Amino acid sequence: MVKITGGRVYDPANGVDGVVKDIYIGEDGRVTAEGNGSASRTIDANGMLVFPGGVDVHTHVAGGALNFARGLVPENQRVAQKFIHTPELRAGIGGLTPTTFATGYLYAGMGWTTVNEAAVPILSAKHTHEEMHDIPIVDKSTLLLMANNELMLDLLEAGEFERAKSLVGWMLWASKTFGIKAVNPGGVAAWKWGKNANQLHQPIEGYSKVTAAQIVMDLARICDELGLPHPMHLHQNNLGVPGNVGSTIETMNMLQGRRAHLAHLQFHAYGGHDWNTMRSGAKEVAEAFMSHKNLTCDVGAILFGDAVTITADGPWQHFLHELTGRKWGNLDVENETGCGIVPYVYNNHKLVNAIQWAVGLELLLLIDDPWRVYLTTDHPNGGGFWRYPEILRLLMDVEFRKAEVKKLPPEALNRISLPEIDREYSISEMVIVTSAGPARALGLKQKGHLGAGADGDVTIYSATPDADGVMFTHPRYVIKGGKVVVEEGQIRALAEGRVFLVHPEFDPAIEDFIRPTFQKLYTLSFENYPTEMTRLKHPETVGCVPQ
């Protein structure tokens, strides 16, 4: 048993706000209410802050697209942090596209213990699971890309909703994933014809009836009817386009009360008509968002500096490549989805980037319910996840934030509302947006809190900032499943993370539909398609509750 004594505990899910109390973690790696038996390890957290381990609701850390990006940006790896092989740790490199082992070390080293890999095509599910096998310490879940799957779109076109639902259920189980991700619904399928899906209500290129709006609504309904713990995870149409506020708000209205998680909302909250008139649309988006209690979101904030944009949104990536002249990688994942990679630099002298930077922070500050808005950078699209503490400082210290705002180009200031916002995050709110909230949105009941029965994932920070004024960069202790993995800023021991997945109920007859289509359209045989359970390390199936 591990006993943590004397720390100020922040556990907003259980209404604990900075109370000095002891936390006990039993031999089963879970938090227990009372310490019975002798503690094998007592951590004196006197004067420190005790939080539930961080939960990243949207990140890209494993799989075909990320691996493609690793190959595309060797120049980033040359200057990235090196992890030298030691008897305990494997070698690796950090940076924007860290190697598998380094990913685990970096997340744990920052105090995050659960991550959600947000984009997996079924065809690279095996690859993704193999990589996650080698990401130590953190628990993982994955989302399956479905909004451009041609089998799915064919069924929606034919009006066969029930079959589409079974298809989604079958594919979730076949890929051993945890939830559904929709990326630019219909747009990636249209990209195969050199087109995009900019209009929500026009038929998708190559189809006569099915529209982006229909894909969004049907997928949200399918997620609810299958009872997935995490609702549809939506990367909306028109990402990054000035003036996309309109389609973002329309999408929110369209969902008509259905559950959905809106990913990297920052990229969907731009006003204006073009790059010259672009301004922040965070106010409108935040207002609309707050009136839809059915929705959650993560911000996908950007930070100035290097980034690598990786997304299934192929058409947008081609546009970005044309816009910036930077190199471009494109993948076509057969009938399922696409992928584009473009390295990018967010420059604080550029008007557009300055607005993007402000929009991310504005959303975090204007949406008044921290339980529904979560901290992400859409790693590595807006910046590396290991830079989260920089954003926390901007949220928690209004003076620092105002000083940073002053560094923006003057013409940016009347296009953003950030200078007028005085809100500061409390420590409790910070814990909500980084842990308790995302855990709740993912439907992981044992994560994001420190009540009895919760996973023994605890992060202990010093209560004072470091010399650079930054807090929460280097936890004093990180405990994962009751094991002390980080101590005094060093990774001392390794824990093996679990993989969460779902097994929804579906009509098994759907295989009779998939098999022939599959053998006609795919390049590998049907038998080789599903991911075997044996490929997963420490799998844990989370129950579905159909609604």
Place this chain on the structure above:
Amino acid sequence: MITLTLKQAVDGVPLEAESICPDVIAALDNAAIRALPVYLGKRQCRIDDFFAVDGETSEEIDVHGDLRKVRWIGRGMTRGRISIDGNAGMHLGAYMKGGTIDVSGAASDWVGAEMSGGLIRVAGNAGGQIGAAYRGSRSGMTDGTIVIGGSAGLEVGMRMKRGLIVIGGPARDFAGLEMKGGTLVLRSGAELRTGAWMNRGTIISLKSIPLLPSFLYSSSYVPTVMGVLGKHLGSLGIDLPLKPAAGTYQRFLGDTSVKGKGEILVWHH
């Protein structure tokens, strides 16, 4: 002065010796220099496992021996001088910012890759990717001078942004590939696809070279700036034909396949 003498030839696995650099060595006494790390493959060794070390506390380093398998000499150096009596291995003077490197023999690939200042002179032949960008990087050398007496390999000056490269012997394919600026002087011409994808910068060839069809002929003249360049090259002991009576430079613009505004000047007499 510090003298390093290779004890026996390095064969097989290359030796990575970025500690042979004035910035690392200058302040150290003899014992500390002997103990500096070098890597034989993945194994960390000491400099005196491979070199006899004479002298201490100096910015001047003489290295003797056949160092063709010794890599990264002078990596990132900012001052001082390294003289190599023999051959040098890959990545000589890569990321260099200042100082001088002289090689009496030949050098391998990636001489002065991504350097931003200083002077590298190689008397013999050199390999490919001289002053180039490493794979994936946006630009190669951004300043400084590289003078190769002999021939050069592929992709000389690939993505170079500023600075000067002079190649005495013939260069192989793709000299000035994706060049973004700077000057590349080919005293004995080059093989195929010189200046492919170049955006800006100047390639001067003193011999006729095969040109890509995407380079357009614009005029024949002796640019005024040649006088300045000739004078500068003269200080490095290199002649550039300048007299209009002896001939002219034919100017080709390209690479038009990427809307480039670079130029290739070919001496014609």
